[in-house]
Amino acid sequence: MGRWEPNARGRLEQAALELYVERGYEQTTVAEIAKRAGLTERTFFRHYADKREVLFGGSDTLRDHLVNAVAAAPDSAAPIDAIAGAVEGVGVLFDERHERARQRQAVIALNAELRERELIKLASLSAALADTLRRRGVPDPAASLAAEAGIAVFKIAFERWISGPGEPGLSQLVRESFDALKAVTAGT
């Protein structure tokens, strides 16, 4: 095998998820993941720092999508609408990933350390969104509140999406959850 492995990252992720579901996250080694993917451990470590990061490797992409979308919203957009558009837009990142997302969540739910890591990920997404709103001139507490609301909606819509069959898609569930949040905060 040459140094360049087409889609090695995706193969490693799929192999890791399969093993975490079959044997448990704690019991799975990097050597086993690499073997299942038909790759070397060395290739594994070119793509992921450790077996935990296989589950969080998409965090930076997710944050970049969210931040860029908020930064690119029209000046006239209300903060909550800039956030809603950004969160809705990340739905496309998860197209074709329903089964992987479902497996990933099942693995995370069984491990306290992974649940903590997931909470940290969501908190850092919220902080990045709030920073982006502040750079657009939105004052606090509005910037922090809109960002927290957006991440709460994302989390709840995501849970609905993975506990269902994948249709309706994540973007639609995000849209519905934002509408539900507006109704809830309006006291209806």
Added chain:
Amino acid sequence: MGRWEPNARGRLEQAALELYVERGYEQTTVAEIAKRAGLTERTFFRHYADKREVLFGGSDTLRDHLVNAVAAAPDSAAPIDAIAGAVEGVGVLFDERHERARQRQAVIALNAELRERELIKLASLSAALADTLRRRGVPDPAASLAAEAGIAVFKIAFERWISGPGEPGLSQLVRESFDALKAVTAGT
């Protein structure tokens, strides 16, 4: 000293916070905390499982106050109003605690493990509030969204409170933050 130490818990908390601020959380031992409080290590362990739990000893009280207040809200109260009333009501738990809360937050901010523990605390408060709303017949996603919104408001109001002089009080900042959230989600 007899077995019963009046307000040993409060003395241990104050001693621990002083030492965490002076020397750093990692460098402080239970023996040092007990000594500073004028108590024995044995007394420490009657009140706290370890030095970390000194910082999180109020979590159960906080959760019970929130859950009981939501459960006791009038049947006619909209979910967000039941949550807002509960979160506003816990402000009284923090009366006279501004300096301790400020020290605690400064310690937590410097330590990744403590920041994680704080996120877990907030997530478990949100889950408890959502459960309480469901028991009142509020369907999802409204129950989860109202709970997440309430905890987001609490977190943001709390940060405003400890970064200020203590006046206005926490309850008032919670009220203001709920009003800000309503304005934000309404798109204004």
